[in-house]
Structure formats: C-alpha cells, structure tokens
Amino acid sequence: MLNLSMAILMLLGGIYEDTPFTVSLDPNFDEMECYREWLETRPPVVAFESSTITGTDGAQFLLIFQEGLTDSLEDGYLDRWTTDIQSQGLSTEVVEVTYSSVEELKAYLETKYSQGMEGAVLVGDLPVPWSLLEDDSDLAGAIFPSDYYYMDLDGIWEDNWMGWPSSGVPGSDGFFDTISGNLDPEIYIARIKISNLTELGDPTDILNDYLDRNHSWRLTGDPEPLNALCYVDDDWEPWAYSYQAAMETLYPNTELVSSPSATNGTDYINNRLPGNYVWISPFVHSTPHLHSWSPGPSTNWDQIVPAMPQAHFYNLFACSNSLFTANHCMGSVYALCSNAGLASVGSTKSGAMLDFVHFYAPMGDGASLGEAYREWWDHVAQGGLSAYERSWHLGMVVIGDPTLMPAMHMLGIEDQGSSFTPGVSLSSNPARLQLEVEFPANGASVELYDISGRLAVRGTISESVCTLDLVGLSSGVYVVRVSDGTLSGYATVTVTQ
Helix, strand or coil: CCCHHHHHHHHCCCHHHHCCCCCCCCCCCCHHHHHHHHHHHCCCCCCCCEEEEECCCCCCEEEEEECCHHHHCCCCHHHHHHHHHHCCCCCEEEEEECCCCHHHHHHHHHHHHHCCCCEEEEECCCCCCEEEECCCCCCCCEEEECCHHHHCCCEEEECCCCCCCCCCCCCCCCCECEEEECCCCCCEEEEECCCCCHHHCCHHHHHHHHHHHHHHHHHHCCCCCCEEEEEECHHHHHHHHHHHHHHCCCCCEEEEECCCCCCCHHHHHHHHCCCCCCEEEEECEEECCEEECCCCCCEEHHHCHHHCCCCCEEECECCCCCCCCCCCCHHHHHHHHCCCCCEEEEECCCCCCCCCHHHHHHHHCCCCHHHHHHHHHHHHCCCCCCHHHHHHHCCEEEEECCCCCCCHHHCCCCCCCCEECCCCEECCCCECCEEEEECCCCCCEEEEECCCCCEEEEEECECCEEEEECCCCCCEEEEEEEECCCEEEEEEEEECC
C-alpha cells in the first residue's frame, strides 16, 4: 500500500521544468577538452573480435572484458564472481573483446540479446559512445558519453549534423546527435573502468580489491538496521521529502538532511561519509572531480578514500560526477576505490536521475541494481524521449556490478556464521507448479521467501534434492535459501501462475 509521501511523490508534475538543473559550477570544466583527452588515451580502434573465456551462448548475463584483462585477475576471482552471479539464478558468459567501433560492439550485444541476454558489464577499456546535445540555455547542451546507446538496441542513433560547439564535419564528428524510433531499453549495461584511476593505486589491484569486496558483501551483508542517507543541498531542499520517500521504498530507515544550514562539505566528509549508511545519495552541484556545496567547502575526489566511507551504493545527483572517462572521476572513486564501495549511479553530463521511485521500488521488491535501472529507463522512455528527458538523463551510467541486489540481505538470504557455498541449482526458472532445488548437503533446510521477506514454503534436502510445492503462490520473484548450519546458499526464482 502506498503511504502518503509516496502518493504525493507519484502525483508530482512538471519535474523537469520545476527542478533546478544540476550543473557544473567550475568555470574551468571543459567538456570538449575531456573528449580530446579521451581521444588521446583510448586504445587504437580495430575490427571487432571476441573470445569466450567461460560459459556458452545463451547466457542471461555477460561479463565483457577488455582483451587480455582477465589475465590480471587473482587466481579464482573470475570463477568466484561468475559463481556468485549464477547463485542468483543468472547464467553467465565471460568474453574478451577487442577495442572496436561502438557500432560493432552494439551489434554484438544485439546478437547476444537475441540469444537471451538480459544485461552486461563492460570491464576495462571498451568502446565509448559519445553523444551531443545542441547548446540551449534551458536544456544545457553538452558532449558526453552515453552508455544508454548500448541499452537501446532497436532505436536509431545517428550522427547527422555539426551542432554545438560548432566544430567538426557534419555527419562525421563522432557524436550521436539525432536519436529516434523505439527508444525504450532492451538490456541493462554497467561499467567498470580502472585504467584512469592510477592516482589511487595500480588498476589491476583496484579491480581485484573490488571483486574481493563484492564477494564478501554477498556473503555477510550488513548488520541491522540498514540506514540510508538522503543529503540534499540548498537548491533542491523544497523537493527533499519526495526524494526521501522514494528511497524509503528500498531502505525504510532513510535519514534526510536538507536544511540549508546543515548541508556542507565539512559535515559531509567528517560525519556522513564515515557514518553508518549503506546507501548515500548526495544532491549537489558538481564536476567530475568535486561536489560544490552551498555553503562550502567543496568535497574533492581525493578526500573520498581517506574519509573511509562505509556505504556500498551511491546515487549521485551530481552534475558530471560519473564522467567515467575522466581521470579519477568521483563516481568511479565511490564505487571502485572507496573502503566499502560496490556501485554508483550518476551522470556523465549536467543532469541526473528524477522520478526516483521507479528506480528504488523495484530494488525494494528484490530486483538487482541493473534490473531496477532498466525499469527506471522503461518509465522514462515511454512515448519516446522529450528534449528535457534527453538533457537530464542521456548521460546516466551505472558504475560497478549491476547484478548486486541491495535488498538481498533484507530478504532473509544471508546466514551469518555459516560457510557459503554457491551450489544451489534449480530445475527451472521461471517455475510454475513445483520447483526442484538441488544442494550438496542432505538434511539441509530449504526456505522460499517472497519479496517482502515472508516465508512461503519450506522443505528439506534428501539425496541432494528437495521438491517445493508452488501451487497457490502468487506470481513474482522469490528467494530460495538453503542451509544446514554449516553450509548455505541462495538463488532467486520467478514464479508464474
């Protein structure tokens, strides 16, 4: 049932016209210069080639690595990562690809989608699609990476005209400036780019450390209560309660800080980042490298790691804070380099997310970060994309592992004190009348939870198998949890009736 705050939130209109645009307050930030720097550092473009490391065609989730990058992973880390993802009910394929044109990589994704792929993560230096919006005082034109190009597999993306900032050759300047057709997303995409984080450590060490944190969190989760932070700077203070209401559909314990006298750089660094929060969403004017609070001081990228943040997830309502091509951009620092970071959502340009309930509510119902991100885009792209929607949202990107389920440990699937094993396998997914659960521990209890965390069905493993009766259950996503007190594992399953 919707609470009053949620009902008010869903009735709000005119959000694009009424909400102050999140823009860069740094006069030295030059988007064209960022593009030129990327051109100078990107790998040479060659013909597309792919090689499968593990898995087979038809996988639901692809881990797409830069050619040769899997060799830099610690022994066992890749297998452990794919096993963790498979334990959620997603089949996986790991591939390495050359640095090709964006069109060739998209064509590859289209083929994989036709074979059953639902989402992918791009790991390492892989092709970046750049977009261009016409300069407009109301819509804030820009040149920026747009990974939505890879999510929208049947839309028409074209380079037709010279446009702002009036440089290049019409139709061949390398920027997608005209999009049309069916613009809703078919898949979800995320990035893990590490080569431009060298000031924070060796890139391969950063990647290995990230995968270690990822695995550890899947096992242990977080102690109750799970607290989130909605930290709203002055320009968006009138809308702060609606932002908090949306976040509460995922984290009921969401603290709101929005008084103009309370939000500032000193409080954010000293009290909020090291605070007991699992999710932080700052609303603040920014650049790729800093938050510009009112009043100051600013929070710079090199202050994040020393502050020892405890949060795993970030939704950065912060202009260009997730420009992942820029050296040590904050979206990457939060997700890939900070003490507990796992993923961030933000924009590569001026703009950010709006209509947050369509992002947070699916995760509160048990969706992964990537699934919720695709659902949010489904909402935004209904009926096409208006000029406001393009300007606000086309720079949105997920940095980190999109298969992570922020609500996982609120749905009763972690087992503190047990040793985790990923050996849960399901006879079918989706399932209808019954479900066979296989697990290598006779006598282990099998529990099926609905998305609210309520126990729906219970059984016991006998001769490595337990058959659960699904008759009478409502359609939806459920969590299978298996444990014998020593070994435990979990998987998600969709029940259809």
